[in-house]
Amino acid sequence: MIAELTAACADLVTDPDLLVSYQRDEADLCDSAPPLAVARPRTTEEVAGLLRVAAAHRIPVVPQGARTGLAGGANASANALVVSLTGMDRILDVDPANRTATVQAGVVNSALREAVREHGLTYPPDPGSWESSTIGGNVATNAGGMCCVKYGVTTEYVLGLTVVLADGEVLRCGRRTAKGVAGYDLARLFVGSEGTLGVITEVTVKLRPQAEPALTLVAEFPSVAKAGEAVSAITAAGLTPSLLELIDRTMLRALEAYRPMGLDTGVQALLLAAADTGPRAQADLEKIAQCCGDAEVYVATDAAEADALLTARRNAHPALEHLAATTFGDGGAVVVDDVAVPRSRLADLVEGVERIGERTGVIVATVGHAGDGNLHPNIIIDRTDPASLAAGRRAFDDIMALGLELGGTVTGEHGVGLLKRDWLERELGPVGLRVHHAIKAALDPHGILNPGKVIAPAVDSPA
Amino acid sequence: MIAELTAACADLVTDPDLLVSYQRDEADLCDSAPPLAVARPRTTEEVAGLLRVAAAHRIPVVPQGARTGLAGGANASANALVVSLTGMDRILDVDPANRTATVQAGVVNSALREAVREHGLTYPPDPGSWESSTIGGNVATNAGGMCCVKYGVTTEYVLGLTVVLADGEVLRCGRRTAKGVAGYDLARLFVGSEGTLGVITEVTVKLRPQAEPALTLVAEFPSVAKAGEAVSAITAAGLTPSLLELIDRTMLRALEAYRPMGLDTGVQALLLAAADTGPRAQADLEKIAQCCGDAEVYVATDAAEADALLTARRNAHPALEHLAATTFGDGGAVVVDDVAVPRSRLADLVEGVERIGERTGVIVATVGHAGDGNLHPNIIIDRTDPASLAAGRRAFDDIMALGLELGGTVTGEHGVGLLKRDWLERELGPVGLRVHHAIKAALDPHGILNPGKVIAPAVDSPA
Incomplete structure (x- = not known):
């Protein structure tokens, strides 16, 4: 079997020391194991060859990009073949006349932006991991980011895909036309399917003219409810x-502890807002400031100041790691949650999360895309302490339940992976789950594609 | 069986005189027949009841909105139950805070716009039929329109759906959150599936703040190539x-013959362009004018003049009917084609279509969404003359082939229905077609949902 896999793709890793490094993504609390082997193909044809072997031997296939995921969607299991797409990093075409680009799945998000910049174009979706995550991974998870409140998420930019199906056939779907x-x-259908329906090898994306420079402000609120009201007023x-x-008090303190910015850690919540509406940006920013009511508002007076504010926001993840380490030492861990509610319920969500933190006795630091109603409550735990783990799990579950109760979804942008499979079932309900299984069975009848991710294997699944 | 259907939905039409009027949509050249019965449900539950009866008796189900489609997607067959959704015309919810609305499938596009206007919001997708077509039909066909060049097509605005599945189960999918x-x-997956995967009964759409008033210009070009160059330059x-x-010479003459506007019918092509960018609209329109090179450019000096230009464009369909009737009398018919190519190939498409018209000896009048590379070559035929019909069919096929050859798609916004099923197979290729059949079988195992539309029934289909 290894010989067959090597024949399909010469770059096949079986050295146990190396396999370990392909074991998991960045999610905590998810099972993983070193895989059987890791293939590092360079072409769609190599991926197709690998899938034909996997199909013949019923080998589970786990596609991986940069493994920056936060839901365990790329985690390996002991009997699995990992197909790592990072070597497929060629930008195949940039077409300024049609505002499209076609790239291999392993192209890093920031590399695509860089490549189209000279044409005055950009690829908007900007997940936090944009400097390392791949377009293939972004597409497989339908990644979001900070600019999505205005520019939309990954799926809005996907025109066409090349996908290797479970039997090794190559599907070209979508288009290169605007409509x-x-x-x-x-x-x-493949966007956001987390590698469970096929292996995405090439992507044609829509590009946009570069946005104009943004003007930025920060508003300090005496309560989370006031920040939520401001978001509603802006809409x-x-x-x-x-x-x-939005950045809550706990998150703000973690940011200041990690890289002091001189932000007032006495406030209950911050909103960061930007306007890139060209000649009207100044006026729009003033209107945004007005929507913030009594909040203290500071407008960044130059690009450097605006960048500093955004950098603080972008430091959220390392700041949380720092908080976990300073609180719990080596056992410190961050469970990054991700829930989206209708914008009008944002304040209810933040306040509810605060109450959940108090009730369960865990530290929860919240940051997120307020304009989309999409927040990341980050749960800080000591993974070496069973009581802390259990309390963290309770907080996590309570946050999911709260999100659904507020009319929301259990994942706004990070995906289901292994982390939220049970909660997805609750969100979908029995009919939705049945349709998911029917589609999975239609495209992957033997259940070899990223098994156990998104949905549990069907009871009668042959895999 | 009729008794069972009546029990599921009291408003069941079986009067042959009435059935005839539910036989077909607005596409020419597509088969149709009066259906077995027409059900006019008012609720999702009634639709579910109808589908349960249909599933038990393997009755083909043809969902219908306002039957304004142009590909035969809503055409009935003699053994079919038509489910007409036009009675499900309630606007269930308008939520300005979250910029969403939830409507029953039979709500007319313009009624939705009207209902959200008072909140300063709009629902952008504007198919030509917007004053009569339903949101359910728009969603089922993923309808486009004139504003899509800036604001996107229907699928960009669909957040959540209620769908009755082939077995009568009710699926709620999607969400009410921004992400x-x-x-x-x-x-x-249901958007654009033309009733072949389920019957859409309710839709939650995303709304946008109303656009600002647009400034409009018309540019007259001495050649189609020059108009195509202008579109590329604008991009x-x-x-x-x-x-x-874009309006070509033949279309322009048809418009002038129908409702004289004083447009110069000596020119080869017109471009209509608008900018709604607020304080910069004037500057943007000037830049658009500059991109038109040597063309004669007339800027509408007021809203009335701009409206008149758009009305001329909106009159395309009646003007073509008028042209067909004046050319061929009662036998005159218009086959509205719909092809999209990469924007950069627009001029090649228009010129190729002209050559096809000359070669086949049929009148072809072209109008369409130049900014999206999506054109409607309209073929004028005498349906009572077999030679004219055959020539029209040749022109139609040659235009489809040309679209694919230019890297395009056989339908930009009108859909596949019955009209383009063979051409869809060519565009998809064997792997794509196989995936379509797999998904159809997963969701409609007995093939009762709008059978024969989009894809031919699978060879081993039990229906």
């Missing part, structure tokens, strides 16, 4: 900021 | 007009 309705929207005023981020 | 990645993107300049429509 098209020829048949089912297969491309968007109600018909404004579309290019960024609208 | 969400919980499981497969089922909502977008290359990073401009995003809110409307960018």
